[in-house]
Amino acid sequence: MKGALDSLRAWASHALSHAGRRIAPGSAGCTKSEREALMQEIALLERRCADLERANTAATAANQAKSRFLASASHEIRSPLNSIYGYAQLLERNEGRNALQAARIIRRSSEHLASLVEGLLDLSHVESGALRLQREVIRFPALLEQVVDMFEPQAEAKGLHFRLECPPKLPEFVRGDQKRLRQVLINLVSNAIKFTDSGQVTLKVAYRNDLAIFEIADTGIGIGPDDIDHIFDPFHSRSDELAKRPGVGLGLSITQALVQVMGGEIRVESRLGEGSRFTVRLMLSQPQSHPADTTPTTVITGYSGRRRTILVVDDDEAQRSLLASLLEPLGFTVLTAGDADSAVAIAGESGPDLVLLDITMPGRTGWDVADALRQAHGTTIRIVMLSANAHEHHPGGDGDMPNDMFLLKPFEFSNLLDVISAQLWIEWTGSGSSAAGRAAEGVPDVRPPLPAATRPHFAEIERLVRTGHVRGIESQIDAIAASHPAALPVAQEMRACLDAFDLKALAAIARTSQNDAV
Known part of the structure; x- marks a missing residue:
């Protein structure tokens, strides 16, 4: 860029000098029209030089901003990585005094790294228009409590008072993208605590007519007039006071992008030295029906119903061993495969209920395996892509892709359990679960077996869901309800899903019930 600009400057200078001699008073062989043409040429060259100067200035500023960002990102990566590396070495040498504390530090550091990578990917996805939103049922108060639990220790360590203000009648459930909503709140609360040295941070929530308003206010250093207009710009060169704080400077850019993608708006009010207030407005509608299990599980120890088989590919x-270690204690039969051919062969022999499938493998990819499994087994096997390849993210479940769902690595164990529960339509048991509560009341965990006569109706519902034939689905549900008293609870669940037009959940119930019918 600089070389091209210097060359153009030299050429323009020569051209201007030559043109100046040609149009100078008393010069021979230059008519009035030629002088006018030369004047226009000079003006054009001057505009081009000015445009190139501005472009060069902007490019230099962008390069400097990205250099600062890379230096900051390097620090943000190396700090938690050093904690992970150091504590892992201590544990490996059996020199860790407190293994539980080491595990917590390793986990927090890993979450920090994962958040940084996710943020960069989110920004690139938003800029390319490839960011996809999930529409799911969110436990609204529970989500807010999670954010408070996450940041209360951090606020207390700085001597800050962190409080949550909610109306008494906040809805228990709303619909939206839980991951993105949590990310927005975490980014804003994290920033508020980071830039506040004394006083308080408040998360205030209001809800009316499906509109949720979040206000994150602090008594921190505030934002100056030079920064307020560019606070949401990525790679913006911040003032010295803001730049002193840790971070890579992408949090607010990502937050604004996520809010806009979700159809909302974000505003900021701030005075230097007095604090800031960020306001987010989002439409979060209430679902027509609640999830079947409305009691959050604190410690999961198993699940109700027949034993299920999961194939990990x-x-x-190390990844196969990790998943087996997580799932086998819960009562699952876990089979493993390290390549595509083994996966297809094992699936053909054992007929697993669910396949957790990586994408990048030697030889045939995970997508090839998913296609082969879908052709051989149809919808009787649920397929979840469990991969670190974010660029091949396809949510699935729409009939266009062979997978039913996609979970990106690294993942929270609770998120994996949510995916398994949704795909296999199982209910967890353990401390705090609804199944445990019913057991304490003397109610059996396992439902009465469904009659074999209902199996064709469940199969037909699966087919009708793919075409969206609502009246036909209603007819089949009525037939199931009339077949046997034991089928009434399942019919009621299916009607609730149909009322909410949650066809994915409806298909899951039909598939599981078809397998369970005897």
């Missing part, structure tokens, strides 16, 4: 042995 990953070329990394």
Whole structure:
């Protein structure tokens, strides 16, 4: 860029000098029209030089901003990585005095790294228009409590008072993208605590007519007039006081992008030295029906119903071992495969209920395996892509892709359990679960078996869901309800899903019930 600009400057200078001699008073062989043409040429060259100067200035500023960002990002990566590396070495040498504390530090550091990577990916997805939103049922108060639980220790460590203000009649459930909503709140609360040295941070929530308003206010250093107009710009060169604080400077850019993608708006009010207030407005409608299990599980120890089989396919042995260690204690039969051919063969022999499938493997990819499994087994096997390849993210479940769902690595164990529960339509048991509560009341965990006569109706519902034939689905549900008293609870669940037009959940119930009918 600089070389091209210097060359153009030299050429323009020569051209201007030559043109100046040609149009100078008393010069021979230059008519009035030629002088006018030369004047226009000079003006054009001057405009081009000015445009190039501005472009060069902007490019230099952008390069400097990105250099600062890379230096900051390097620090943000190396700090938690050093904690992970150091504590892992201590545990490996059996020199860790407190293994539980080491595990917590490793987990927090890993979450920080994952958040940084997710933020960069989110920004690139938003800029390319490839960011996809999930529409799911969110436990609204529980989500807010999670954010408070996450940041209360951090606020207390700085001597800050962190409080949540909610109306008494906040809806228990709303619909939206839980991951993105949580990310927006975490980014804003994290910033408020980061830039507040004394006083308080408040998360205030209001809800009316499906409109949720979040206000995150602090008594921190505030934002100056030079920064307020560019606070949401990525790679913006911040003032010295803001730049002193840790971070890569992408949080607010990502937050604004996520809010806009979700159809909302975000505003900021701030005075230097007095604090800031960020306001987010989002439409979060209430679902027509609540999830079947409305009691959050605190400690999951198993699940009700027959034993399920899960096939884990990953070329990394450590990943296969990790998933087996997580799932086998819960009562699952876990089979593993390290390549595509083994996965297809094992699935053909054992007929697993669910396949957790990596994408990048030697030879055939995970998508090839998913296609083969879908052709061989139809919808009787649920397929969840469990991969770190964010660029191949396809949510699935729409009939266009062979997978039913996609979970990006690294993942929260609770998120994996949510996915398994949704795909296999199982109910968790354990401390705090609804199944445990019913057991304490003397109610059996396992429902009465469904009659074999209902199996064709469930199969027909699966087919009708793919075409969206609502009246036909209603007819089949009525037939199931009339077949046997034991089928009434399932019919009621299916009607609730149909009322909410949650066809994915409806298909899951039909598929599971078809397998369970005897």
